[in-house]
Amino acid sequence: MAEHFYYSIASGSSGNCGLYVSDGTAVLIDVGVSLRKLTAALAAFDMKPGELDALIITHEHIDHVKGLAMFLKKTEVPVFASRGTAAALTAKEPAFEGRLTAFESGDAFRVGETTVRSFATPHDAADSVGYILENGRRRFGFATDLGFVPQSAAALLRGCETVVLESNHDPHMLQAGPYPYALKQRVAGPNGHLSNPDCAVFAAFLADNGTRKLVLAHLSEKNNMPALALQQTKNALRGREGCTVCVAPRDCMESPVVLGEEGAACLVSG
Template identity: 35%
Template sequence: MAKIVPLFSSSRGNSYYIAGNNEGILVDAGRNCKQLELSLLQNEIDTKTIKAIFVTHEHTDHCSALRVFAKRYDLPIYATKGTLDALISTDKVDVNAKLNVIEDEVTLGDMKIKRVLTSHDASESCGYHIVTADSRRCSLVTDTGFLTASALSALKDSNAVVIESNHDIEMLKNGPYPYILKKRVLSMTGHLSNVDCAKVLPELIESGVTRIMLSHLSHENNTPRLALETSVATLSGAGMKKDEDYTIMTAPVETNGKSIIF
C-alpha cells in the first residue's frame, strides 16, 4: 500500500507527502515551516518517516519552507542541478544543507524516485515518478506548459497521478491577470490548462492509472468544479466511468485530510 497526501496545492504553496509502508518523502515544501509542520500533524504524519525533500523547481510556492524545514529535521534535499544552483543563488537553501543533484533516478530506503522533464520558466524544472517497496507507482507532474514525452511516459507508468489542471482558458483570458502574465501562463513554459490535462487522461487510464488528483489549480482562473467537470466530461466521452474505472479529486489549497491510497 502507498499513499499520496496533498498538504498544500496552488500558487500559494505546494507540498505532497508520498509514502510506502513506513517511509516517505516530501515533494516540494511551500508555505512556511510552521504551516508545513501543522499540516503534517493534521494528517498524523510523523516527521521521522520523511527521508528527504524532492524539489520540482525554485519558484517560491514550491520551496518557501525548504530552508528552515530541511535544517530543523536534518533532511537531504534532492533537485536537478539547475534547480539547486537557483536555490543556492537566491538563498532558498543553506549551502551547508545536504544537497543532492538528481541526475536520473535515486533509491532511498525502499523507494525509487526518478525525475521527469517538465517545461516551465524555471532553471531546470522537473516532476517525479516514484516506485514504492511493494511496486506501487505514482507520478507528480505540475508547473508545465505541456506534457513532455518523459512526463507522459512516467504518468502512464503509474497507478496514481498528481497532474496539473491549472486554469480554464476562457477564465484566464477574461480574468484579472495582466496581459503579460496571461501570456506566460498560456505559453509552452507556463501551466497546464484544464483542457490539456483532460485530453491526456483517457490514455493514462488505458495504461493502468486508476487514481487521479488534479492539482495546482489557479485561484483566480479556475474552480475545483470546473477542473473536475472538464476532466470527467472528457473521460465520459471516452467511455470511462467515474468511480468504476477511476477515482478523481482536486488537490485542496490546504489539506482537508483526504489522501490517495493506491
C-alpha cells in the same frame, strides 16, 4: 491508517506541498508551506518533519520552496533537487550551500524502499522536474508546473496507477481574468502551466493506460474553479471505467488518497 497514501498539504499558486508514504518510506514533495503548517499537517499522521525520509523539490519558484530555509534549519532530512534547481536556490540563499543533494534531471535515486525517478518539465524555471515514485508494483506520478506534457514525460507517467496532474486554468477565465497581458501569455505558453482541457486530454491517455486515480493539482485561484476542472476531466473520462478523479484543494485534503487499492474513496471537492 493506510500504509500507502498520498496526502496533499497545499496545492496552488499560494503554496505546494504533498506527502507520499509507502511501506514506511515518507517523501515530501515540495515545501511551499511554513514549517508550522507542515508540522500541523504531519501531526495528523503521527509524524514530525524530522522523521521524513526525504524532501524532493520540483523547482525553485517560491510557491514550492517557501518553507525550505526553516526546514533545513530545523531538520536533517536529505533534500534532493535537480542540478539547475539546486544552483538557483543556492544563488538566492547561500546558506543552502552543501545542504542540497543535486541530481541530473532524468536521473533516478533511492529513498528507503522507494525509487524516485525525475523527468524534465517545460516550465519557466532553471531546471524543473516531475517525479515518478516506485515501490514494487506501485507507481505514482507527480507532474505540475508544466506548459505541456512532453513525450518523454508521457512515457514515464503512462502506467502509473496514481497520478497528481496539474489542471491550472480555464483558458477563457484566464483570457477574461485580471492578469496583465504578459502574465496571461506566460501562464498559457509552452513554459507555463497546464490548462484544464490539456489536463483532460492527457488524463484520458493515462486512464487508457492503467491509471486508476487522478488528483488534479495546482489550480489557479483566479483563473479556475475546482468544479470546472473536475468536470472537464470527468467529461474526458466518460465511458472509461475505473478511474476516479479528485481535486487537491488549496489547503489540506480532507483525507489521503490511498495508493494501490481498487475503488478506495477519493475526496471530490468543489
